[in-house]
Amino acid sequence: MVRHILVPTDGSEITAKAVQAAIDLARPLGATLTTISVKEPFPYSAISEMQPVPPQEFFDAQERIASARVKEVVKTAEAAGLACAAYTVEASHPWEAIVEQAKAHQCDLIVMASHGRRGVSALLLGSETQKVLTHCSIPVLVIK
Template identity: 75%
Template sequence: MYKRILVPTDGSDITGKAVQTAISLAKVTGASLATVSVKEPFPYSAISEMQPVPPQEFYDAQERIAAERVKAVVNEANAAGLNCDGYTVEALHPWEAILDQAKQQGCDLIVMASHGRRGVTALLLGSETNRVLTHSPLPVLVVK
């Protein structure tokens, strides 16, 4: 059925549900797992003489946070008896990075969380999950 599943993580509680779903599905189908956390690029438009955080400090913090999120998913998969490859990538648009990572890793399913925005909030803020659904050539399982 599925051979390789990608589960993006942002460290939120709802993402934890998606991780559990991906692990369960991987066990049933014999698929391998991969996870990705997307780092924000440095906001160069905000550079001024009063810049509160130097760029390298910003990059280091983003990498540390993303690596911790990935490690948590990898550890959870390992505890369930599965191997999981973890990646951190920097991107302006997380949905594009998720789709790129799925392609690079040869994934045939993406399992991700819905953050449950509705109405005007969803319309104005948009949703990375919605963008992945809209643009993905792969099946996407959305966990609520």
């Protein structure tokens, strides 16, 4: 039985479909819903002392973007009558953060989009989705 669903978001249109699928699944099951958005780490360069954006400005922008993404999921869930916990996490590899958060929150299921903002390639699944499927020990529902 599914009791806790994790739905990662990158703010893309396909992710909105995954969010709706997670809500539609959670509601009749009485499952808890959690969303995360992964922030990119600061692109430190060993070559140059000059950075195009100061680190704090970069971190603040990443947090604003990630917070807006999870707030949208929370708003959508609340409109459907569900509570939704929201987290933003920093990671070099989004798939690792997704797998770690699923374990940390004891999720039974991950509902995620088949591809995200990194572009739709000729492949059916995006690289982050493929890696979650490969490395995760809990079920993953992929939404196209």
